[in-house]
Amino acid sequence: MEEKKTALLNEDWLAFWLAMVLFAISLLSFAGINSFGWLVSTKEWTKLEKAIAPVSAKLVPLKGVITKIDGNKVTIKKPDGKEETITVKDTTGLQVGGTYERKGLSGFASLILTYLFLLVVMSIGASLLGANVGRFIVGFTIVFWISYACWLIGHYAYIAATDAKKAGVPWSLKLTGEAGFIVALLVGLFIGNFLPGVANFIKEAVRPELYIKTAIALMGALIGLKSAEAFGLASAVLFRGLCAIIEAYLIYWALVYLIARKYFKFSREWAAPLASGISICGVSAAIATGGAIKARPVVPIMVSSLVVIFAVIELIILPFFAQQFLWKEPMVAGAWMGLAVKTDGAAFASGAVVDALIRAKAETVAGIKYDAGWMLMAASTTKLFIDIFISIWAFLLAVIWCTKIECKPGEKVQAVEIWRRFPKFVLGYAITFVVILLIAIPLTAKITPVENEIKKIEKEIASLEKDLPSKPQQEQAAIAEKINSNKARIKELKDSIASEKKTQSQAKEATGGTNALRVLFFLITFFTIGVVSDFRKLWEEGIGKLALVYLICLFGFILWIGLFISWIFFHGVKPPVISG
Amino acid sequence: MPDETKLSEELKKMEYEELLPVEKKLITWSIVLGVILMFVLVWVSYTFFPAQH
Numbered sequence: 001m002e003e004k005k006t007a008l009l010n011e012d013w014l015a016f017w018l019a020m021v022l023f024a025i026s027l028l029s030f031a032g033i034n035s036f037g038w039l040v041s042t043k044e045w046t047k048l049e050k051a052i053a054p055v056s057a058k059l060v061p062l063k064g065v066i067t068k069i070d071g072n073k074v075t076i077k078k079p080d081g082k083e084e085t086i087t088v089k090d091t092t093g094l095q096v097g098g099t100y101e102r103k104g105l106s107g108f109a110s111l112i113l114t115y116l117f118l119l120v121v122m123s124i125g126a127s128l129l130g131a132n133v134g135r136f137i138v139g140f141t142i143v144f145w146i147s148y149a150c151w152l153i154g155h156y157a158y159i160a161a162t163d164a165k166k167a168g169v170p171w172s173l174k175l176t177g178e179a180g181f182i183v184a185l186l187v188g189l190f191i192g193n194f195l196p197g198v199a200n201f202i203k204e205a206v207r208p209e210l211y212i213k214t215a216i217a218l219m220g221a222l223i224g225l226k227s228a229e230a231f232g233l234a235s236a237v238l239f240r241g242l243c244a245i246i247e248a249y250l251i252y253w254a255l256v257y258l259i260a261r262k263y264f265k266f267s268r269e270w271a272a273p274l275a276s277g278i279s280i281c282g283v284s285a286a287i288a289t290g291g292a293i294k295a296r297p298v299v300p301i302m303v304s305s306l307v308v309i310f311a312v313i314e315l316i317i318l319p320f321f322a323q324q325f326l327w328k329e330p331m332v333a334g335a336w337m338g339l340a341v342k343t344d345g346a347a348f349a350s351g352a353v354v355d356a357l358i359r360a361k362a363e364t365v366a367g368i369k370y371d372a373g374w375m376l377m378a379a380s381t382t383k384l385f386i387d388i389f390i391s392i393w394a395f396l397l398a399v400i401w402c403t404k405i406e407c408k409p410g411e412k413v414q415a416v417e418i419w420r421r422f423p424k425f426v427l428g429y430a431i432t433f434v435v436i437l438l439i440a441i442p443l444t445a446k447i448t449p450v451e452n453e454i455k456k457i458e459k460e461i462a463s464l465e466k467d468l469p470s471k472p473q474q475e476q477a478a479i480a481e482k483i484n485s486n487k488a489r490i491k492e493l494k495d496s497i498a499s500e501k502k503t504q505s506q507a508k509e510a511t512g513g514t515n516a517l518r519v520l521f522f523l524i525t526f527f528t529i530g531v532v533s534d535f536r537k538l539w540e541e542g543i544g545k546l547a548l549v550y551l552i553c554l555f556g557f558i559l560w561i562g563l564f565i566s567w568i569f570f571h572g573v574k575p576p577v578i579s580g
Numbered sequence: 581m582p583d584e585t586k587l588s589e590e591l592k593k594m595e596y597e598e599l600l601p602v603e604k605k606l607i608t609w610s611i612v613l614g615v616i617l618m619f620v621l622v623w624v625s626y627t628f629f630p631a632q633h
Contacts, residue, residue, distance in 0.1 A: 236630065
């Protein structure tokens with residue numbers, strides 16, 4: 001028998017602390033240290049050796065002939081004929097026609113470092129969970145490399161490229177690199193359902209809830225930065241997300257409970273966790289409700305096993321459905337994923353997929369390039385509010401059950417239960433969000449008007465320069481002087497925001513690092529969700545009645561009421577469009 | 581664990597329970613409140629949180 005170690009943390013708290021530590025490390029960028037620049041990033045590829053590189057462009061190896069030196073900016077022609085302009089601290093010794101070489105970090109080295117870093121961090125986490133660390137290390141290694149291989153496949157230009165011609169391929173599925181998530185999910189499903197021995201061998205590291213919660217807590221930083229740049233839109237998304245879930249709770253739960261009780265004759269002990277599991281948030285809601293009404297633990301566990309399977313079905317179908325029919329209403333699609341797809345992992349994951357799919361479709365069909373992440377933000381906002389409200393909803397049910405339905409002897413309902421059931425990883429999201437938002441808002445407030453003025457002056461200069469040759473000689477000198485004074489004004493304006501720009505770029509560096517980690521955690525979530533989704537459950541004796549309620553409620557009204565609520569609150573709301 | 585306890589046996593054990601008036605009230609109030617709040621929240625959203633671009 002293996003000795004069971006005591007857990008110092010549960011997965012919820014571990015996700016919180018992991019995110020806090022990683023976020024704190026990322027903040028070193030404000031001290032001039034790009035702490036996560038060496039993490040691996042993946043690009044669309046036709047030649048595998050060009051697929052991976054470090055996140056920080058400054059660490060990518062560079063070699064070529066210098067074609068231009070302008071101040072600290074040096075333009076280099078690379079062996080493939082492409083030019084790249086970089087900023088160097090000291091140009092002494094550099095000359096046009098000479099060779100420039102920066103050693104940097106190869107993509108492969110960056111991938112190995114990323115794996116080792118995650119392995120160490122997650123193994124420490126596994127130890128705090130009381131897991132078998134040896135088995136975790138082996139399991140995580142397999143999980144990481146299979147997941148990353150899927151990610152690479154998803155980035156193959158024939159699958160990912162939104163512009164096949166630009167990517168140098170004759171055709172493409174136009175799924176963006178996020179297709180790697182779907183590949184990881186399918187491979188995970190294959191292993192979970194056809195290779196149970198492998199699934200069992202790696203099970204110590206198959207923890208989708210831990211990975212997704214850590215990813216979401218880290219994502220707060222990126223959303224904070226985006227919100228600072230479009231504060232009005234972000235606050236609208238947050239508030240409307242809150243409204244949407246109030247509606248969903250009140251309408252969904254009551255309807256599912258009614259159907260389960262009246263038409264399927266489920267007892268209260270089964271109907272309440274079933275209503276929460278189907279209608280609200282899957283596993284955690286079913287367990288919280290089961291606890292609140294004092295159901296036997298076996299009830300929410302059985303409901304949860306069904307919820308997980310249906311969540312995967314939703315994850316596979318709904319994003320593609322949304323891409324087909326909702327690409328003109330991207331934020332409706334995002335919020336719908338948060339409202340309709342159960343379990344944290346599948347809901348956030350479907351938000352990520354819908355974000356990629358709709359951006360790809362909008363770009364190829366209408367030429368609109370939406371800023372990445374806003375649909376994911378709508379999905380995650382609704383899902384996070386749902387998670388927060390579970391604790392309140394469970395408390396309300398506990399009060400109603402205890403006072404009006406059946407109260408066990410000596411049973412008391414205390415408000416502290418709300419905190420006990422509160423999802424702690426949400427605190428991580430709130431902290432990373434608020435810290436970056438507070439740093440970025442004053443910067444944006446100072447930079448944006450100045451940059452707008454610079455753009456205006458640049459336009460004026462362009463127009464003056466265009467007119468210059470056609471003007472009479474005597475006017476040309478005055479125009480040239482005006483152009484020069486405008487250029488001087490631009491320099492003055494740029495100098496006035498230099499310090500803010502530097503801090504803003506450090507904030508972007510910090511969120512770039514946490515975002516690279518977020519993407520990796522998302523990827524591992526997709527794979528592990530697949531592994532834990534055992535479809536053989538559907539053939540278990542007696543599951544038919546439960547599955548039927550689920551099917552009727554989910555496809556009969558939950559999806560459509562969710563879509564209606566998302567449409568009411570989010571139609572017409574569009575993510576920012578990337579110019580140029 | 582679900583594997584150890586047969587789902588079919590658990591469901592067989594389940595006894596029929598009449599829908600109590602308090603449950604009917606809970607369902608009705610929840611849906612009515614949901615519908616009323618929908619109008620209120622839509623108004624608040626569009627008035628105080630317009631989607632700026």
